[in-house]
Amino acid sequence: MGPVEINGLPAHVLLVHAVVILLPLTCLLLVAAAVRPPWLRRMGLGLPGLALVSLVLVPVTTHAGEWLEERVPESSLVERHADLGDGLLPWAVAVFVMAVLLWWAGRRSLSSSDAGTDEAPAAARYAVPLRIASLVVALVVAVGCCTQIYRIGDSGAQAVWHDGFSTTPR
DSSP: OOOOOEEEEHHHHHHHHHHHHHHHHHHHHHHHHHOOOOHHHHHHHHHHHHHHHHHHHHHHHHHHHHHHHTSSOOHHHHHHHHHHHHHHHHHHHHHHHHHHHHHHHHHHHHHHHTTTTTHHHHHHHHHHHHHHHHHHHHHHHHHHHHHHHHHHHHHHHHHHHHOOSSSOOO
């Protein structure tokens, strides 16, 4: 499904950095786009594109992590990290879906306002409630996703560094 080693190192420890940077960045841009529709227009396909890259990286990183899990000593900390890691994919899917929906809604509002159709007054009636709903959903998805990333990262650090260093210098 993806690389398990990169230049002799486990790919998971390298790929995880891409996920930890790109997915929260996508969440931040998702909320910004929901708050300020003009920013969404400037982002264009960039937001759904970044969300797609982030989404694809999650299972690739998870696969590399499962490969690595089979090659490290078994422990409850590693198990917890793996279990939490499996829970990130639904959040990444939600971020991607929300990014596509915001992009689509932004494109739709642009085309209806440019066309000057009879649908414009009806669309204006629903604009504020839809913007509020999209902001609330974007916030829930972004906070949930970033919280899961934090929990996964913390459990991974605990698994790697637990009893792995001395508190006194050598």
